[in-house]
Amino acid sequence: MITIGITTGDKDGIGLEVTKKALKQFNNKEDVQFVVWHAGATQLDGKITEIINTDCEVSWFKSSINFAKNNKINAIVTGPLSKQTIKRSNLGNMGHTEILKSEFPQQKPFMLFSGEFFNTLLLTTHLPIKDITTQLTSGHVIDGILAAKKWATSNNDNRPVALVGLNPHAGENGLIGSKDHELGKLCKEYQIEGPLVPDVAFLRKYWDKYSIYICCYHDQALIPFKMAHDHKNACQITWGLPIVRTSVDHGTAKDIFDQNKASEDSMVYAIKKAIQLAKNNN
Numbered sequence: 001m002i003t004i005g006i007t008t009g010d011k012d013g014i015g016l017e018v019t020k021k022a023l024k025q026f027n028n029k030e031d032v033q034f035v036v037w038h039a040g041a042t043q044l045d046g047k048i049t050e051i052i053n054t055d056c057e058v059s060w061f062k063s064s065i066n067f068a069k070n071n072k073i074n075a076i077v078t079g080p081l082s083k084q085t086i087k088r089s090n091l092g093n094m095g096h097t098e099i100l101k102s103e104f105p106q107q108k109p110f111m112l113f114s115g116e117f118f119n120t121l122l123l124t125t126h127l128p129i130k131d132i133t134t135q136l137t138s139g140h141v142i143d144g145i146l147a148a149k150k151w152a153t154s155n156n157d158n159r160p161v162a163l164v165g166l167n168p169h170a171g172e173n174g175l176i177g178s179k180d181h182e183l184g185k186l187c188k189e190y191q192i193e194g195p196l197v198p199d200v201a202f203l204r205k206y207w208d209k210y211s212i213y214i215c216c217y218h219d220q221a222l223i224p225f226k227m228a229h230d231h232k233n234a235c236q237i238t239w240g241l242p243i244v245r246t247s248v249d250h251g252t253a254k255d256i257f258d259q260n261k262a263s264e265d266s267m268v269y270a271i272k273k274a275i276q277l278a279k280n281n282n
Contacts, residue, residue, distance in 0.1 A: 001031055001032070001033060002031055002032050002033075002074050002075075002275055002278050002279060002282075003032075003033050003034070003035060003072070003073045003074050004032060004033075004034050004035070004073065004074065004075050004076075004077055004271060004274050004275065004278070005034070005035045005036075005037070005064040005067055005068065005073035005075065005076045005077070006019055006034060006035070006036045006037070006076075006077045006078075006079070006271075007036075007037045007038075007057070007060040007061045007064050007076070007077075007078050007079060007081075008036065008037065008038040008039075008040075008057075008060075008079040009057060009078065009079030009080045009081040009082075009252060010057055010079075010080065010081055010082050010085050010252045010254070011039045011057060012252075012254055012257050013079070013080055013081075013082070013251075013252030013253060013254050013257060014079075014080065014252065014253045014254075014256060014257060014262035015038075015079025015080050015081075015248075015252070016038050016039075016040050016079070017257075017258070017260065017262045017264075018079065018248065018262050018263070018264040018266070018267040019036065019038070019044075019079060019264075019267060020044060021262075021264035021267070022264040022267040022268045022271060023036075023044060023045070023048065023271075024045065025268055026271065027045065027047075032047075032275055033047040033048070033049075034047065034048045034049070035048070035049045035050075035051065035064075035067065035072075035073055036048055036049070036050050036051065037051045037053075037060035037061075037063065037064060038050070038051075038052060038060075039052065039053065039057075040052070051063070056085075056089045056091065057081055057085055057089075058081070058085065058086055058089040058091040058099070059089070059091060061076075061078060061081065061096065061099065062091060062099070062103075064076045064078075065099075065100070065103050065243070068243040068244075068245075069243065074244065074278035074281070074282070075243070075244035075245065075246065075274035075275070075277060075278040076243065076244065076245040076246075076274070077245075077246050077247065077267070077270050077271050077274045078096055078245065078246075078247040078248070079247075079248060079267070080247075080248055080250060080251045080252040080253070081095075081096060081252070082251070082252050083095060083126070086099070094125075094126045095125065095126055096238070096245070096247060097109065097111050097125050097126075097238055098125065098126070100238050100241060100245065104241055104242070107240055107241050107242070108143045108147070108240050109238050109239060109240040109241050110122060110123070110143075110144060110147050110238075110239050110240055111125050111218075111236060111237075111238065111239075112147075112151060112212075112236070112237045112238070112239040113221065113222070113225050113234065113235070113236050113237070113249060114234065114235060114236075114237055114273060115225060115228070115229040115233060115234030115235075115249075115269075116229065116232075116233035116234065117207050117228050117229060118202075118207045118210070118212075118213065118225070118228070119151070119211065119212040119213070120212060120213040120214070120215055120221040120225055121144060121147060121148045121151065121212055121213070121214050121215070121221075121239065122215055122217070122218060122221050122222075123135070123136060123140065123141060123144045123214060123215065123216050123217070124136070124216065124217050124218065125218060126218065127217070127218070129217070132166075132216060132217045133166070133179055136166065136179060136183075136216060138182065138186065141163075141183065141186055142186060142190070144214055145161070145163070145186065145187075145190045145192060145214065146190075147239055147240050148161045148192075148211075148212045148214050149161055149190075149192070150239075150240075151211070151212055151239060152211035152212055154280065155211070157211040157212075158211075159208075159209065159210055159211040160192060160193045160209070160210055160211065161192040161193070161210065161211055161212055161214065162192060162193040162194050162196055162201070162209075162210040162212075162213055162214065163183060163186075163187050163192060163193070163194030163195050163196065163213075163214040164194065164195065164196045164198050164201045164213055164214065164215045164216065164220060164221075165180045165183065165194065165195030165196060165197060165198050165216075166179045166180055166183065166195070166198075166216040166217075167179065167180055167198075168198065168199070169197055169199075170184075170194075170195040170196065170197045170198065171195070180195045183195045192214075193210070194214075196213075198220060201213065201224075202224035202228070204228075207228075225249075226249065226250075229249070231248075231249060231250045231263065231265060231266045232263070232265040232266065232269075233265065233269050234249045234266060234269055235247060235248060235249050235266055235269045235270035235273050236248070236249050236270070237273065237277070244274055244277045244278050244281060245274075246270040246271075246273045246274040246277070247270055248266040248267050248270055249266050249270075250266055
């Protein structure tokens with residue numbers, strides 16, 4: 001039996017709504033049960049253990065991590081949690097990924113987005129643009145390349161891994177910065193493709209060419225990813241941890257809170273991916 005923990009995120013966001021809708025699709029799965037952290041009064045249907053409290057939403061996530069560390073659940077799926085909520089809580093910094101990094105200081109996790117059309121791994125997460133280059137050390141880029149290669153291998157995907165260049169035109173042979181020249185050396189050394197020219201790397205005709213795109217920064221990856229998937233058949237994964245964590249690929253959408261308008265597609269995909277990864281870990 002696989003047990004999936006779900007934290008529903010901001011109380012005034014769409015996390016609980018999409019969780020309720022998504023779980024209806026798993027009622028008949030005999031080999032899966034759920035533990036759900038939320039603050040709602042409505043009872044959820046199916047094989048679900050509910051942890052209902054009014055504590056800070058970030059504490060739910062911390063609790064789910066402890067459950068995973070102690071083998072009470074096989075994977076964590078997270079609903080959308082705003083950066084402001086995390087900051088106010090004094091229990092974490094910026095995002096789920098950063099909290100997980102602090103919980104597993106010996107690991108080197110990366111944000112990875114997996115979707116129906118393509119996959120992408122982010123070398124940096126929630127940073128100001130001005131700080132990105134300093135984070136792209138050779139050692140960190142190598143860690144990202146190895147993590148992306150492990151993803152491809154774990155999915156039996158023999159297509160090449162590709163790294164997207166940092167600067168316009170992938171540096172234009174040194175005319176636009178020197179970082180892409182450094183990246184090119186690492187691509188050659190680790191036998192991956194790149195650096196790809198960023199403004200054409202995600203054209204539809206290339207989606208089937210690569211097992212995964214490695215991107216230098218957050219929006220370089222997520223603008224094309226979210227445009228292509230439109231919050232359907234796609235999710236986020238924290239890759240490189242001893243526990244499984246997946247997430248919806250969208251935000252809290254507080255403007256449609258409690259209006260029954262939110263789509264559960266990404267939550268369904270995140271749960272399915274969590275089940276798959278948990279089974280692979282067993």
